[in-house]
Structure formats: C-alpha cells, structure tokens
Amino acid sequence: MKFAVVTFPGSNCDQDCYHVAHEVLGESTDMLWHDDTADLSEYDCIILPGGFSYGDYLRTGAIARFSPMMESVIEYAENGGLVIGICNGFQILLEAGLLPGAMKINNSLKFACKYIDLEVINAETPFTNQCSEGEVLNVPVAHGEGNYHIDEAGLQKLIDNDQIVIKYSNENPNGSVADIAGICNQKKNVFGLMPHPERCSESILGNGSEDGYKIFSSIVEYVIKRGEKNGR
Numbered sequence: 001m002k003f004a005v006v007t008f009p010g011s012n013c014d015q016d017c018y019h020v021a022h023e024v025l026g027e028s029t030d031m032l033w034h035d036d037t038a039d040l041s042e043y044d045c046i047i048l049p050g051g052f053s054y055g056d057y058l059r060t061g062a063i064a065r066f067s068p069m070m071e072s073v074i075e076y077a078e079n080g081g082l083v084i085g086i087c088n089g090f091q092i093l094l095e096a097g098l099l100p101g102a103m104k105i106n107n108s109l110k111f112a113c114k115y116i117d118l119e120v121i122n123a124e125t126p127f128t129n130q131c132s133e134g135e136v137l138n139v140p141v142a143h144g145e146g147n148y149h150i151d152e153a154g155l156q157k158l159i160d161n162d163q164i165v166i167k168y169s170n171e172n173p174n175g176s177v178a179d180i181a182g183i184c185n186q187k188k189n190v191f192g193l194m195p196h197p198e199r200c201s202e203s204i205l206g207n208g209s210e211d212g213y214k215i216f217s218s219i220v221e222y223v224i225k226r227g228e229k230n231g232r
C-alpha cells in the first residue's frame with residue numbers, strides 16, 4: 001500500500017510518521033508539501049502529522065486548513081480516501097470541516113505531555129480493526145489545545161453513528177467533552193485523534209508501549225482486505 005505524509009510549516013511529527021509508515025510498517029511512503037496540490041488518488045492513506053503548523057497562530061490548524069494541499073486532501077476524503085490526522089493533524093481536520101466540532105485550550109491552561117490510557121470504543125473502523133472493543137491502549141499525548149468540544153446535538157450524532165473511536169480512560173488530560181480522544185466522520189474514512197500513536201509503535205523506543213502500532217497496522221489490514229474484496 002502507499003502512504004503520504006503532509007508537511008506544513010511547523011509540523012514536527014512528519015518524520016516520525018514517515019518512519020513508522022516506511023520503516024516500521026515497510027510500506028511505500030511519500031512526503032507531500034503543504035504548498036503543492038496533487039492528485040492523491042494513487043495513495044491508500046494520507047497522514048496529517050502533529051506539530052505547530054503556522055505556530056498555532058489564530059487557532060490550532062486554522063491557517064494550515066487553507067494550504068493548497070488541503071484542497072487535495074478534502075477532495076480525496078470526499079471521494080472516500082483514508083485520512084488520519086494526529087494531534088495537530090486532528091486540529092486541521094476540524095478546521096477543514098472534515099470532522100465535526102472544535103478544539104479549545106486545555107482546561108488546565110497547561111501543555112499536557114504524558115502517557116495516558118485510552119479506551120477503544122469502536123474497533124470496527126479502518127483505523128482500529130486490530131484492536132478490540134474496550135481494549136486499553138497506552139499512548140502519549142502532547143498538546144496545549146486538545147480540549148475537544150461539540151454541542152449536545154452534535155455529541156448525540158457522534159454517539160448514534162458510532163463516530164467516537166477512542167476515549168480517555170482513567171484521566172482526561174484536557175477537559176474534552178465526554179472524554180473524547182478521537183473521532184471519525186460518518187463514513188469512517190477520516191479519523192482524528194489527539195494522542196500520538198507514531199510515538200509508541202516500536203519497542204526500540206524503550207517506553208514500554210507499542211500500542212500505537214495497532215492503529216497503523218489496522219490501516220494496512222483494512223487496505224489489504226479492501227483490495228482482496230475488489231479483486232486486486
């Protein structure tokens with residue numbers, strides 16, 4: 001399969017995502033630059049990485065959302081392409097309107113940087129099929145603006161459509177509504193999460209968790225199965 005990672009000015013997890021996709025998973029992976037547009041149809045999954053795009057000015061993701069490459073990503077997502085936005089990538093997906101809701105500054109007004117337990121709520125998405133429902137994953141968070149907000153009607157929609165993919169388990173590090181750590185769109189092809197699975201996808205890092213690998217291997221598994229179904 002083929003991944004692409006988009007780099008924005010201020011991205012700081014793009015190389016980590018590339019490393020996991022290319023080195024750890026062993027999949028073909030391209031780096032794309034925010035200021036280009038591209039026909040993304042050759043890719044099986046686009047990764048919007050974490051970081052501080054445009055210095056987090058205005059609101060996180062609010063400027064990056066207008067990058068030319070995001071026009072291509074929006075078109076790709078609307079055609080059913082897989083998109084995963086990690087941390088700042090999630091913030092960009094919200095600003096781009098590919099996912100519902102908005103991000104506020106953490107309730108603590110402090111940057112939260114720690115390992116945290118997550119509960120898998122929906123294990124039937126392209127991004128979580130290697131997990132089981134209720135499984136707890138230990139994955140680091142690192143953000144100042146991860147306080148996910150959505151109004152009551154919006155939250156009910158997320159619940160009704162099984163769009164809440166992962167929740168904070170023991171501790172909510174930012175005050176997000178309903179302990180939400182990651183959501184997908186209604187069609188389940190766009191996924192945004194605040195925690196960083198690319199930071200815990202291999203044992204050599206020595207941090208005791210490789211749980212992030214399950215998110216990336218879910219994507220590979222989904223693409224393989226989809227290919228088999230389509231006779232590819």
Ligand SMILES: NC(=O)CC[C@H](N)C(=O)O
Binds near residue numbers: 056
């Ligand atoms: N690790 C990141 O992606 C940083 C997230 C973000 N820009 C924040 O601090 O909220």
